[in-house]
Amino acid sequence: MEELVIARVVHVIAVILWIGGVAMVTTVIIPSVKRMTSKEDQIKTFETIEGKFAIQAKITTLLTGLSGFYMLYVLDGWHRYLELRFWWIHAMTLVWILFTLILYIFEPLFLHKVFKKYAEKNPEKTFNIMHMAHWVLLILSLITTAGAVAGCHGFLLFN
Numbered sequence: 001m002e003e004l005v006i007a008r009v010v011h012v013i014a015v016i017l018w019i020g021g022v023a024m025v026t027t028v029i030i031p032s033v034k035r036m037t038s039k040e041d042q043i044k045t046f047e048t049i050e051g052k053f054a055i056q057a058k059i060t061t062l063l064t065g066l067s068g069f070y071m072l073y074v075l076d077g078w079h080r081y082l083e084l085r086f087w088w089i090h091a092m093t094l095v096w097i098l099f100t101l102i103l104y105i106f107e108p109l110f111l112h113k114v115f116k117k118y119a120e121k122n123p124e125k126t127f128n129i130m131h132m133a134h135w136v137l138l139i140l141s142l143i144t145t146a147g148a149v150a151g152c153h154g155f156l157l158f159n
């Protein structure tokens, strides 16, 4: 079962880098950008930092998904999707689908353009909405991580 251990190590490292980055953007970067006085500085700083993080996040979400599905394959755990006590498997998959859609499809297709358009018109409101969206994703990710660690180590809410 060495391959399972290796996949788990890759999975956890990828999750740390990815969700840790989301926490940094949510609790440090966006609040700092919101405090800047010039709209131009706000947009430029945010786009530069978030752009760099988006590349990292694309790689870490991909590694998380690959290692996660690989573990399900090795464990032959697909039936878990049919059992309520494995709600944390559903939560992991949901969080992964959400981020994958945002990073690979919504961002490049329209989110970036929409952000720029509204940030030029009303930066305060735009950054507030974006901050809120980051908080929602971060909280969802943390609940998922807590549920996954507890579930993996035998603490199940439902039987």
Ligand code: HEM
Pocket (backbone or CB within 6 Å): 008, 011, 012, 015, 019, 064, 065, 067, 068, 069, 071, 072, 077, 092, 093, 095, 096, 141, 142, 144, 145, 148, 149, 151, 152, 153
């Ligand atoms: C396609 C998406 C994903 C799949 C298929 C997946 C699958 C898995 C599997 C099969 C395990 C091992 C379960 C066991 O040993 O019984 C696991 C563990 C774990 N996953 Fe995921 N996962 C995914 C995404 C995520 C996401 C998005 C997060 C965090 C937000 C996450 C966090 C964790 C954590 C923290 C563990 C526990 C590691 C441990 O305590 O040993 N996973 N995942």
